[in-house]
Amino acid sequence: MSRNHDRIEELLAVRALGGLDGEDVADLDRMLADHGDCEECRALEAASTATASALAMALDPLEVDPAMPERILADHAAEPEVRDDLAARRDREGPRWLAVAAVAAVVVLVAGSLAVIRNGSDDPPSNPAQRLVTFEGSDTATLAMAFVPGQSGVIFWGEGLPDPGQGQTYEIWMIEDDEPISGGCVSPTDGRVAAYVDADVTTAEQMAVTVEPASCPHDAPTGEIVLSATL
Amino acid sequence: VDLTELSEAQDRRLMAALAAGDEDAFRGLFGRYAPTAKALAMRVVRQPHMAEEIVQEAFLSMWRHPDGYDPSRGTVRAWLMGMVHHRAVDTVRREESQRRRADDASAGLRDEVTDHADDVVEHLQRPQEQRAVRAALAEIPPEQREILERMYFDGDSQTTIAEATGLPLGTVKSRTLLGMRKLRASLEGMER
Numbered sequence: 001m002s003r004n005h006d007r008i009e010e011l012l013a014v015r016a017l018g019g020l021d022g023e024d025v026a027d028l029d030r031m032l033a034d035h036g037d038c039e040e041c042r043a044l045e046a047a048s049t050a051t052a053s054a055l056a057m058a059l060d061p062l063e064v065d066p067a068m069p070e071r072i073l074a075d076h077a078a079e080p081e082v083r084d085d086l087a088a089r090r091d092r093e094g095p096r097w098l099a100v101a102a103v104a105a106v107v108v109l110v111a112g113s114l115a116v117i118r119n120g121s122d123d124p125p126s127n128p129a130q131r132l133v134t135f136e137g138s139d140t141a142t143l144a145m146a147f148v149p150g151q152s153g154v155i156f157w158g159e160g161l162p163d164p165g166q167g168q169t170y171e172i173w174m175i176e177d178d179e180p181i182s183g184g185c186v187s188p189t190d191g192r193v194a195a196y197v198d199a200d201v202t203t204a205e206q207m208a209v210t211v212e213p214a215s216c217p218h219d220a221p222t223g224e225i226v227l228s229a230t231l
Numbered sequence: 232v233d234l235t236e237l238s239e240a241q242d243r244r245l246m247a248a249l250a251a252g253d254e255d256a257f258r259g260l261f262g263r264y265a266p267t268a269k270a271l272a273m274r275v276v277r278q279p280h281m282a283e284e285i286v287q288e289a290f291l292s293m294w295r296h297p298d299g300y301d302p303s304r305g306t307v308r309a310w311l312m313g314m315v316h317h318r319a320v321d322t323v324r325r326e327e328s329q330r331r332r333a334d335d336a337s338a339g340l341r342d343e344v345t346d347h348a349d350d351v352v353e354h355l356q357r358p359q360e361q362r363a364v365r366a367a368l369a370e371i372p373p374e375q376r377e378i379l380e381r382m383y384f385d386g387d388s389q390t391t392i393a394e395a396t397g398l399p400l401g402t403v404k405s406r407t408l409l410g411m412r413k414l415r416a417s418l419e420g421m422e423r
Contacts, residue, residue, distance in 0.1 A: 010404050013411040016313075018320040019382035019389040024404075046305040051415045053305075053312035055383050058364040059274055061266030064286060069261040072291050073254055167390055214388060215324045222325075 007031065009044045016048035021167060021214030023187045026195065033196055135209065135227040143193070143209065143227050149202045154183070156195045161188040164211045171212040172197065173221055174204040182217035183207075206230050242307035250297035257294050264308060265290065268315040275319035275386045285322060289314040320386040367417035375410030378403060 011028040014020045020028065035041050065071075135143040135158075143158035156172065164170055164187065172183040172195075181204075186195045201207070207230075210223040242263070248256035265286055272282035292299070292314060300310050368376060381387040389407070393400045 010408040013408045014382070014389050014404055016411070017379060017382035017407065018316055018386060019392070019403075019407065021388040021390050024389070042303050046303070046309070047415060048411065049305045049309040049313055051411050051418070052316070052383060053309040054360075054364050054414070054418055055368075055379070056267050056271040056312045056316070057360050058368060059267065059270035060361075062269040062273055062282075064265040064269050065283060068265070068283075068287055069258050069290070072261075072287060072294060073257065075291070167388070213324055214390070215321055218321065218325070 005040055005044060008035070008041060009048075012045050012048040013051075016045075016052035018052075018215075022169070023189065025169065025185055025214065025216060026187045026189075026193070029184075029195065131231075133207070133229045133231060135207065135229045137225065137227040141191075141227065145201075145207065145229070147201055150200070152198055152200045154197045154199060154201055156186065156193060156197065158188070159192045161191050161193060163188065167214050168211050169214045169216060170209050170226075171216060171218060171221065171223075173208040173210065174199065174201050175206040175208060176204045180208065180221055182219075185212065185214075185216035187214075201231065204231055239306050239308075243302065246297065246300055246307045249294070250300075257290075260293070260307070260311070261290055264311055268312065271312060271315050272319045274384050275316070276323050281322060282319070285315060285318045288318055316383070323386040324388075363418065367414050370417050371410050371413050375406045375413065378406050379410045379414070382407065 008028065008031050011020060011024055011031075014024070015028060032038070032041055130146055130148050132144060132146050135145075138160075141158060141160040141162070143156065143161070145154050145156050147154040161170070169185040169187045170193070171185045173180040174183050175181075183197045183199055183201075184195070186193045206228060208221070208225045209227040210221040210225055212218055212221065212223050242260070245256045245259045245263075249260060268286045268289060269282050272285040273279065276282055276285065289311065293311060300307060304310070305313075368379075371379070378392055381392050382389070387395070389400060389403050392398070393403045396403070398406075
């Protein structure tokens, strides 16, 4: 073992049971991203989810409406999927595992984005295809996102963000056709956030940030929009 | 090859067929796991209609997005139960139904069996595994078991548990890890 996985194992165990909240959510995502394409991380996650799911087997099975499977098949046939792949990503549980190449791309994006944001520069990003979008809605907080249209992967970086409060977190929303789709949650440390979301926001029209309960993601926002950006 | 491995291999075959659009494969996985999925949802949300809805959402998601299953991240069962559990916990927190469940928050698994006796169906193919998991749970030190059960079956977050018990958050997390390790070791030992 070349890296220490104790902390990751601990947080994965809590997450597998559904108990992870607060800053630990972002901490775990960050550590997993730092580890990149980490075989041991995947093994630890698989072990945690398998153990957690075994708990369900302790329960006595309950009878399910026998018509349900046919209803699901019929409903699906009658109403074919209209949501795009952003919605599909929302349905997947847990963070994406970053390929080494993706991590490298992220580092490049972050470096370019930070320079532009910190300097307030109008200089174009180092990657000509890259888009840098700043959020509006706060006089004190700065939040920006960088992405390459048509590619999956968005970097969020911000500072001056107030603590969302005990048991709460910031949730990022991608809005398309008035449908908000969660892009995940971030919790600031000393007002700063740096997060990677494995999503293609090319088709999104707006981005928004709300304060939500720490359990994440949610199907729809419940809090007021504190920051927003038009793409 | 033990029964668990055979069962997982069958799940993977069904999942591959489902991903190819095989409705019978969907029905097969539904038959294998929907009753347990409903028990899990029911245990967390404690409302039959809500539990049924959660099961339907999870299986619909599985049917629509089979590519969400990544074999490198666990078994089909773990993925499916994870979807159900995630939805149930999300629902119970959103609905603030902890308040409704406060009176019986301390109820254990055996109480749950009694509570829903009318809904209990025959244990078809997994009574041995059920006994094994219950035995493994019983082997975990009570202070660790309580945290595992509160998180998984009651939908409590680590912060909620720390506040309710007065334990430092770090202790809640470390007990969770120790309990999960113990549970996994016990289950692996029983499989051999």
